[in-house]
Ligand code: ADP
């Protein structure tokens with residue numbers, strides 16, 4: 113490493129700053145100070161000026177930047193008061209200065225590095241005093257004291273050379289209004305999901321952002337922080353030799369559009385176009401989604417469509433219609449829900465895996481919290497859906513989410529924003545993500561003798577935000593069990609064979625033969641290829657053909673009619689049809705939504721509504737989805753209500769209710785269910801003697 117003397121450094125900066133680009137920038141600052149107060153230097157300009165020096169800047173940023181600041185200040189003599197300054201910020205650092213959070217080491221201390229990540233937490237912006245102005249109580253002369261630490265430094269003596277008080281102990285009056293301040297903000301980034309291998313937890317880094325770049329970032333942003341890595345002693349009672357690291361941020365760069373992160377070359381494009389013409393495209397994609405999970409065809413179909421997504425629409429009046437597809441898997445334990453979610457979080461761009469019962473305060477959405485991180489300041493913390501902005505949020509155990517998430521999730525799923533207004537934090541965070549959620553039934557496992565919908569313990573308004581709800585039951589079935597078990601065993605065999613050196617022979621079988629035999633378990637398209645294909649498809653905005661429109665409308669009307677009177681299949685479900693059919697067209701890279709696509713959507717929607725809301729006689733009851741209570745149940749509840757109105761003044765025993773209700777043709781278990789629904793809803797309560805009474 114070549115060393116540089118101060119005067120050599122100053123000379124090189126001088127040359128860079130005297131180029132047109134920076135002369136204009138500095139003149140602009142001189143005119144608009146303090147609205148503009150930073151010179152942003154492109155690292156490649158330093159590199160072009162002097163290759164050795166550009167490497168030196170990364171090694172010795174403190175010294176080089178200090179000299180650069182002086183050089184800039186010399187060019188703008190009008191800015192010279194205490195506390196006034198111009199920042200020199202360097203951006204566009206070279207690849208070898210980019211470090212992942214998990215790879216930051218002691219070696220990087222004091223060096224200029226670029227760290228990419230998602231903003232997980234931001235504190236409110238607060239001013240920090242940089243120079244305090246004091247006045248001598250005796251002679252009134254002004255004394256400026258630079259402030260660096262946490263405790264205000266006062267002048268030791270009056271420095272008025274003319275006054276009689278010079279060098280004598282005196283009192284000083286601080287002038288808080290005239291003192292100078294700088295905005296400061298503390299942020300925490302976490303590694304981007306793409307950088308993570310095999311489900312490891314993302315690591316985090318704290319950065320301090322000051323002055324004109326404070327307040328630019330908010331939770332959920334995907335950014336690069338360029339700065340100098342520093343260490344701070346852990347604030348323990350005993351002095352410690354173990355240090356925490358943080359980044360003294362010099363500049364912030366925002367990430368471009370998410371799919372632009374995926375580079376598609378001309379060869380890729382040719383390959384993608386060829387893939388789209390393959391008659392087996394759909395099956396190939398299905399087989400590339402979690403191939404080690406057996407079956408789940410409908411689920412994988414829905415998930416494949418979710419990956420492509422419908423089109424986001426902005427209407428003339430500024431309203432937005434989401435294009436992202438939300439899917440809920442609700443099912444018995446041990447049917448590979450979690451496994452599927454984990455797989456998808458690693459397949460989808462910006463995929464985040466989170467659990468409903470997460471330990472963090474932000475949970476699934478976002479929260480304003482006051483914790484250690486903010487040192488007493490309020491902090492805005494992003495939850496899973498915000499971190500998955502423009503990606504896929506895989507939320508496991510949705511039924512175990514917090515109360516706070518329960519109420520915030522509606523807005524998050526439909527408007528794709530989360531508003532936080534608390535304690536001076538007033539933020540709207542974007543969460544333009546698709547959601548793939550999994551939940552268990554109310555009693556842990558579906559009970560065969562009860563309707564599906566009564567066993568789903570999620571608020572109906574939340575349920576109606578999902579475009580597709582898949583029910584997974586785990587019933588013993590000889591054929592299925594046999595196939596499932598041999599599939600899982602084969603998966604393991606293939607896994608074992610992959611670990612052995614080529615050419616090995618086990619029990620007379622060549623490893624290569626085993627691999628060939630179990631070839632089905634290999635994805636047809638690699639994760640990388642599929643990601644590129646999906647990214648490419650997002651360029652396409654498919655338009656609905658009139659006949660596709662008709663198919664969707666017919667299906668919609670069919671369901672409505674079957675629902676009978678007073679049943680509202682909402683516009684939400686209709687929008688679901690549109691999104692799914694658009695996704696199906698995108699999958700083929702087609703700019704038209706054709707009959708084929710409309711049929712795919714209609715089949716999926718009708719199948720899921722039949723499963724959840726289907727009555728035994730083949731009619732549907734969407735009310736179950738939107739209010740949680742079916743028509744038939746509503747009538748049952750009315751019967752129980754009228755029984756209570758007539759006979760229930762002093763409360764009724766269960767047997768009495770059953771007896772009265774039997775006159776209306778209700779069975780004991782129907783009564784039991786209705787009474788339970790009414791108790792849950794707060795309409796009835798139980799007296800200490802065990803009677804039911806109207807609340
Ligand atoms: P859940 O989250 O639904 O309770 P898990 O994802 O934890 O279930 O699955 C438990 C295990 O069962 C998985 O690790 C997987 O090996 C196995 N398993 C269950 N169903 C399947 C399937 N259809 N194909 C392959 N493996 C399965």
Ligand code: MG
Nearest residue numbers: 449450451508
């Ligand atoms: Mg699970």
